[in-house]
Amino acid sequence: MRQQPVEQQGVRARIPFSAPFLPLAMEFIEKGAHGFGYNDRETGGMVLAMEELFSFYVSQAASKSAIEIELEDQGYRLALILAFRMADPDMRAFNLTWNLSPDSEESLAMLGPMIAARSVSSLRLDFGANEQVVLRMTRDRDYAPARAVPLPPSEVAGPLRLLDPSADDLSHFAAMAAASGTPFLPPFLSRPAMAAAMLSVGHLSALLIARGDWMVGGVLWRPLTDSCLELYGPYMFTGDPDDQGLALLLDEAVGRISRSGYRGLVRRQGPLAGHERFFDFLGELALRGLSNAAARSTYYYRQLKEESGGAVYCSGSLAAFLGEQYDRLCLPRQVRESLIDLARMRPASVLSVELEPARSLAIIRPLCAGKDMAANLTAHLDLLRGEGIDNFLVEINTGRSEDTAFVTALEETGFLPRLVIPDAGQGDLVIYDHPDKDMAA
Amino acid sequence: MNLDALIPDYVRRFQAYIPSKPDHLLMREYGTTLLHRLNNNENPLGPPPAAARVIAAFPPERAAIYPSGDSYDLREALGLRFGITPDRFLVGNGSCEVISSVIKAFCQPGDNIITADKTFAVYEWVAEFSGIEARLVPLQDYAFDPQGMLDRIDRNTKILFVCNPNNPTGAYWTRQVLIDFLEQVGQNRIVVVDEAYREYVEDPEYPDTISLMERFPNLVAFRTFSKMYALAGLRSGYLVGTEAVVEVVRRTSVAYSVNVQAQQAALAALVDDQEHIAATRALARTGKAFLRGICDTLCLETVCGEGNYLMIRTPINDMLMYRRLMKRGMMVRTMTGFRFPGWIRVTLREMAVMECFAEVLAEEIRAIRMQGGAR
Numbered sequence: 001m002r003q004q005p006v007e008q009q010g011v012r013a014r015i016p017f018s019a020p021f022l023p024l025a026m027e028f029i030e031k032g033a034h035g036f037g038y039n040d041r042e043t044g045g046m047v048l049a050m051e052e053l054f055s056f057y058v059s060q061a062a063s064k065s066a067i068e069i070e071l072e073d074q075g076y077r078l079a080l081i082l083a084f085r086m087a088d089p090d091m092r093a094f095n096l097t098w099n100l101s102p103d104s105e106e107s108l109a110m111l112g113p114m115i116a117a118r119s120v121s122s123l124r125l126d127f128g129a130n131e132q133v134v135l136r137m138t139r140d141r142d143y144a145p146a147r148a149v150p151l152p153p154s155e156v157a158g159p160l161r162l163l164d165p166s167a168d169d170l171s172h173f174a175a176m177a178a179a180s181g182t183p184f185l186p187p188f189l190s191r192p193a194m195a196a197a198m199l200s201v202g203h204l205s206a207l208l209i210a211r212g213d214w215m216v217g218g219v220l221w222r223p224l225t226d227s228c229l230e231l232y233g234p235y236m237f238t239g240d241p242d243d244q245g246l247a248l249l250l251d252e253a254v255g256r257i258s259r260s261g262y263r264g265l266v267r268r269q270g271p272l273a274g275h276e277r278f279f280d281f282l283g284e285l286a287l288r289g290l291s292n293a294a295a296r297s298t299y300y301y302r303q304l305k306e307e308s309g310g311a312v313y314c315s316g317s318l319a320a321f322l323g324e325q326y327d328r329l330c331l332p333r334q335v336r337e338s339l340i341d342l343a344r345m346r347p348a349s350v351l352s353v354e355l356e357p358a359r360s361l362a363i364i365r366p367l368c369a370g371k372d373m374a375a376n377l378t379a380h381l382d383l384l385r386g387e388g389i390d391n392f393l394v395e396i397n398t399g400r401s402e403d404t405a406f407v408t409a410l411e412e413t414g415f416l417p418r419l420v421i422p423d424a425g426q427g428d429l430v431i432y433d434h435p436d437k438d439m440a441a
Numbered sequence: 442m443n444l445d446a447l448i449p450d451y452v453r454r455f456q457a458y459i460p461s462k463p464d465h466l467l468m469r470e471y472g473t474t475l476l477h478r479l480n481n482n483e484n485p486l487g488p489p490p491a492a493a494r495v496i497a498a499f500p501p502e503r504a505a506i507y508p509s510g511d512s513y514d515l516r517e518a519l520g521l522r523f524g525i526t527p528d529r530f531l532v533g534n535g536s537c538e539v540i541s542s543v544i545k546a547f548c549q550p551g552d553n554i555i556t557a558d559k560t561f562a563v564y565e566w567v568a569e570f571s572g573i574e575a576r577l578v579p580l581q582d583y584a585f586d587p588q589g590m591l592d593r594i595d596r597n598t599k600i601l602f603v604c605n606p607n608n609p610t611g612a613y614w615t616r617q618v619l620i621d622f623l624e625q626v627g628q629n630r631i632v633v634v635d636e637a638y639r640e641y642v643e644d645p646e647y648p649d650t651i652s653l654m655e656r657f658p659n660l661v662a663f664r665t666f667s668k669m670y671a672l673a674g675l676r677s678g679y680l681v682g683t684e685a686v687v688e689v690v691r692r693t694s695v696a697y698s699v700n701v702q703a704q705q706a707a708l709a710a711l712v713d714d715q716e717h718i719a720a721t722r723a724l725a726r727t728g729k730a731f732l733r734g735i736c737d738t739l740c741l742e743t744v745c746g747e748g749n750y751l752m753i754r755t756p757i758n759d760m761l762m763y764r765r766l767m768k769r770g771m772m773v774r775t776m777t778g779f780r781f782p783g784w785i786r787v788t789l790r791e792m793a794v795m796e797c798f799a800e801v802l803a804e805e806i807r808a809i810r811m812q813g814g815a816r
Contacts, residue, residue, distance in 0.1 A: 255780035261456035332470035
């Protein structure tokens with residue numbers, strides 16, 4: 001049986017965006033989260049984020065304006081959306097590099113958003129029409145790590161059969177994947193109950209294969225962006241003569257995905273033997289400081305819709321790089337030169353950083369362009385190096401002018417474009433890395 | 442405006458089909474100066490001569506006048522051709538329109554339809570965006586699996602769709618397989634046999650569905666003027682069933698949906714189609730033999746039944762193969778959307794185009810193998 005997504009529940013409020021209503025907003029989150037069954041620790045992180053963000057922005061809010069608060073239980077995580085209108089919101093404090101100075105009142109005031117950003121599992125900023133600011137946060141439930149489970153013997157008799165996993169099946173599969181010692185284990189698989197909960201709400205899809213009484217392999221996928229899915233696996237726990245299991249899993253998975261609305265499928269794990277039949281090869285990134293297979297990230301892509309044409313606006317060396325990549329991948333794109341007018345930008349840029357300590361990796365994404373882009377990137381590099389991070393990637397979405405505005409600053413700070421993931425954002429996603437950690441930024 | 446609140450769940454979940462861009466845009470995007478259409482199974486010979494003459498002589502002032510709302514003359518001609526009353530035909534704006542009419546006529550949310558997983562997708566799409574469950578049965582040896590379909594029937598099953606011959610595999614049920622299936626389905630459900638490519642089948646065992654309708658009044662056939670009759674650009678197809686079934690389907694059909702030129706051309710196409718059918722079959726037969734030979738030489742697996750198309754298994758993923766061929770001016774159909782990842786479907790066309798395609802395909806395959814894949 002295919003898993004039917006569980007209906008998600010949420011609560012909504014629209015309240016005046018003024019200081020006296022802060023307790024109500026906090027109470028709303030606390031009672032709501034407890035009502036959905038989240039524990040004090042999980043709830044506390046979200047309440048703290050609410051308190052800090054509300055307090056910070058309320059002083060910039062126009063009088064008689066309102067804030068819309070939406071809290072949704074997504075099963076494995078709590079999602080909070082704050083939406084309000086603001087002419088020129090100050091986002092600087094979301095930068096990882098925001099420095100606190102006890103002598104500076106402004107600096108102390110900025111502490112709030114930084115605390116908020118660090119008390120949740122993810123935070124995203126969106127700017128809409130009519131000066132709308134939308135802050136989206138999630139806080140994952142706390143899940144226990146995988147327990148030890150036995151793996152099948154290397155040879156299992158019987159025909160291979162496909163299995164649409166139940167939540168329990170997937171939980172067991174996740175524990176097997178963790179036990180297999182694969183270096184490419186996404187966080188949700190190292191927490192089997194989280195994988196099962198994600199499957200139940202439809203945020204994760206999976207297909208397993210069984211032989212005899214054993215689950216012998218599986219593949220998973222979930223949205224990477226609104227237009228692109230990410231594939232995990234196939235994980236195989238036994239020998240797979242002639243890649244039978246692998247082909248069965250990938251053909252069936254791609255067949256199922258093909259009639260969804262997604263335009264692309266990406267795989268970012270290790271090399272996949274015989275990948276040509278399933279994927280386009282996008283490139284490989286070598287990560288420093290690791291000795292296992294996870295040191296190399298191999299990027300594969302599969303287009304899911306025939307129609308893929310479009311125009312890309314960018315400047316500098318990125319245009320040449322994209323032209324070369326699009327030609328190699330036979331992708332119909334027109335690369336057009338765009339001009340960035342630094343003088344008309346807001347003073348401060350904003351970057352978000354996702355850290356993967358296990359791979360000593362920081363993934364930096366532009367949120368807002370600004371006049372200080374190069375300095376901001378340099379500050380991030382310095383701070384992250386100080387934290388012992390060896391690898392830096394920057395993701396540039398070719399469909400967002402706030403992203404492509406960073407191209408010159410990236411060049412100036414030593415970043416190089418390495419590969420492009422088609423359709424992985426509003427446009428394509430260009431991955432830059434920093435080739436030499438000691439290079440002066 | 443809260444648009445979301447207005448949209449039924451099953452529409453919200455559904456993803457609209459994205460048709461190909463016009464040829465001139467595709468040529469610009471892929472940087473090619475020619476484009477051979479090998480993607481839509483169109484007939485390169487064009488319409489039969491009488492239909493071609495009607496189209497050429499179409500008087501512009503006739504465009505100001507509404508067509509017959511129920512394709513009256515065309516249904517009369519079809520009645521004469523098949524020896525049955527015109528009331529047993531329902532003409533639509535291509536057979537896709539009659540698929541929609543049949544589902545609307547017999548199904549409501551909670552019901553289900555049954556078809557194959559790897560076939561023409563419109564049965565599944567119309568069901569899904571109408572809130573009807575589409576139960577998909579895997580093909581067996583590239584053909585519809587009668588027992589598999591029977592096994593999925595339950596009390597909410599209203600329609601079973603069989604694409605015969607199947608697009609894209611070309612496999613078909615013989616008359617006896619269809620009869621056995623109809624007997625087991627019983628008469629409480631509609632069985633639709635989509636015969637879009639029927640004129641390409643030369644096997645005498647291929648079923649004559651109209652002759653079976655007296656015995657199986659729940660049997661409905663779809664046919665089209667788009668494929669063999671080369672009127673795809675005018676959009677005209679029809680449904681044939683018993684008078685009782687057609688009367689019900691007519692209730693959910695839009696009158697006046699078939700334009701006057703399509704009606705006139707389709708009617709004319711029936712007048713002198715014998716030589717045209719023979720020539721088209723010969724063209725498909727020759728193209729098929731040629732292309733299979735080329736694929737054998739290149740060690741490429743093919744799947745090839747009846748119809749003017751052939752499936753080729755590609756050594757790289759079909760989407761990349763599509764883009765590589767597009768850059769060379771060859772537009773094929775990727776099979777990922779048909780749940781056949783790793784395959785392309787190629788329309789069988791005149792030899793000059795087939796030879797051109799074979800040359801490009803061979804060059805691309807050699808280049809791919811020399812590169813050791815897609816790197």
